[in-house]
Amino acid sequence: MSEPSADNVGECHKHATSMGRYDNLETLSQEQLLSEKLNTTGNVRIVCISDTHNKAADLIENLPEGDILVHSGDFTFVSSEYEIREFNKFLKDISRKYKHIVVIAGNHDFSFDVNKFDKSGAFMKLFRMYFGFSPFTKCPTVEVSKELLCDGVENCIYLQDESVEIMGIKFYGSPWQPSHFDLGFNAKRGNEIMEKWNNIPNDTDILLTHGPPLGIGDEVIRFGKRVGCYALLKTIQDRIKPKYHVYGHIHEDYGIRRAENTIYINAAMPDAKYNMTHKPVVFDFIK
Numbered sequence: 063m064s065e066p067s068a069d070n071v072g073e074c075h076k077h078a079t080s081m082g083r084y085d086n087l088e089t090l091s092q093e094q095l096l097s098e099k100l101n102t103t104g105n106v107r108i109v110c111i112s113d114t115h116n117k118a119a120d121l122i123e124n125l126p127e128g129d130i131l132v133h134s135g136d137f138t139f140v141s142s143e144y145e146i147r148e149f150n151k152f153l154k155d156i157s158r159k160y161k162h163i164v165v166i167a168g169n170h171d172f173s174f175d176v177n178k179f180d181k182s183g184a185f186m187k188l189f190r191m192y193f194g195f196s197p198f199t200k201c202p203t204v205e206v207s208k209e210l211l212c213d214g215v216e217n218c219i220y221l222q223d224e225s226v227e228i229m230g231i232k233f234y235g236s237p238w239q240p241s242h243f244d245l246g247f248n249a250k251r252g253n254e255i256m257e258k259w260n261n262i263p264n265d266t267d268i269l270l271t272h273g274p275p276l277g278i279g280d281e282v283i284r285f286g287k288r289v290g291c292y293a294l295l296k297t298i299q300d301r302i303k304p305k306y307h308v309y310g311h312i313h314e315d316y317g318i319r320r321a322e323n324t325i326y327i328n329a330a331m332p333d334a335k336y337n338m339t340h341k342p343v344v345f346d347f348i349k
């Protein structure tokens with residue numbers, strides 16, 4: 063069976079299925095995810111959240127203990143300076159609870175995207191949907207966005223198509239997803255997005271992306287439609303084989319899955335209506 067056109071996501075999903083890519087796919091509960099990792103020493107406990115969209119502070123009281131907190135993008139709604147400052151306040155508030163914090167951007171955090179920050183069209187469209195927000199708040203430049211995000215939070219690192227090794231674990235973070243509305247970090251399906259994934263090192267242990275791979279935690283349930291990235295799925299399964307892949311983006315398909323030797327975590331905190339109804343996901347990384 064020859065590979066379908068990258069734009070035909072339904073056919074790509076059928077193709078991936080026929081290739082056996084989901085044969086061992088199973089859903090795990092939070093309890094199962096943690097129970098598998100008991101009785102070992104030297105574990106690093108990772109707490110995963112994503113898509114907090116200006117509501118990260120709502121989580122503070124119920125954030126689980128851990129060594130490293132990861133946030134897989136969409137901390138803002140319209141990437142304004144005000145929102146980034148508010149998220150920075152949240153990071154400051156929780157910084158003593160974790161040894162390290164790793165953050166990537168998502169499509170809503172488009173002021174981090176050099177091709178989007180000065181194009182206010184996307185901002186204004188979203189602004190009209192986002193009542194209660196000051197119309198005088200502007201998007202900062204990419205440089206200022208990056209400066210504001212981790213300002214004064216020494217144990218926080220922002221990753222944008224780059225790696226970092228923390229506590230012996232190799233992380234790679236990337237904000238890209240297949241084009242999805244007129245926001246940030248859109249790449250065309252097929253070769254264009256594969257070029258982004260080609261930058262991921264083979265030895266990555268925990269991969270952070272904003273968007274899901276095709277077929278795993280990527281279903282827009284309202285429309286019965288999967289929107290994940292086939293190029294990312296192939297990259298993960300055929301080349302990187304990371305122990306964990308943490309993402310968000312498709313809020314309503316939150317959950318923990320395992321296929322082959324990778325655990326896939328859609329850590330989106332809100333549901334499709336942006337209500338913060340999901341729980342942070344916790345796992346122990348065995349070194």
Ligand SMILES: [Mn+2]
Pocket residue numbers: 113115136168170311312313
């Ligand atoms: Mn989101």
